[in-house]
Amino acid sequence: MDITQNPFGIHERALQARSQRLELLAKNIANADTPQYKARDIDFKEALREVSKQTMQATQAKHFQISQAGGGDDALKYRVPFSASADGNTVEMTVEQANYGRAAADYRATLSFIENASNGIKRALRGE
């Protein structure tokens, strides 16, 4: 880990992606009673790739070329409901609640990684 260049590694960008997912799930829950609303979710892998400036690169001739993810909405996917409702709404509250809880836990996890890293830097600066 390079402390001066990139102290938090991937976690800085991961936190961004995590909060985007929380926002999207909040939208789903808010629109639980809206006719024709289609629930969406974020493909975390894609989202991380989008917010990440360090995309994978083919450094050798035998590597596969990774196409650059553009557009910004590649990570957004529509959720497939277990049972569609008559008004065209695909929000299933139990699913959204479970996902929101999970997303909040993920956010906390990423946050504690960042906290650990910054504590490490502080300790190094103090010379302990």
Added chain:
Amino acid sequence: MSIGRIFDIAGSALNAQMVRMNLTASNLANATTAASSPEEAFKAKKPVFRTMLDEEALKGGSKYGGGVRIEKIFDDTAAAPRIHEPSHPQADKDGYVYKSNVNEVTETVEMMAAARSYQNNVEVSNTARELMLKTIDMIKG
């Protein structure tokens, strides 16, 4: 910051659900009213929810993109029940009164559904608030 927008989104949903609950309360309160003609009879009021699109929200100067709003409130088209009650002060010349078309059972269920959705959104903003405070806490110490 995405976490901050959650408050706007959940807030718009709280507002919409509160309107829905108010309409239900009004319907229940007027459930037993009577009138002399079907046009005058109380009609149950129902809300129609709609997602606020980002572009739409920006055009309207609102910051609640992705939230929900009440698109319109419409009168239930079910026929007003016609009841023969000659002694009623509102009875027409044939002795009929027209009751409201409110279905109390439907309205009670609607009230419960709205309350549950409201609670869900309160929970969403509570979690968001906790995460935001945790993030801010990192600046300290």
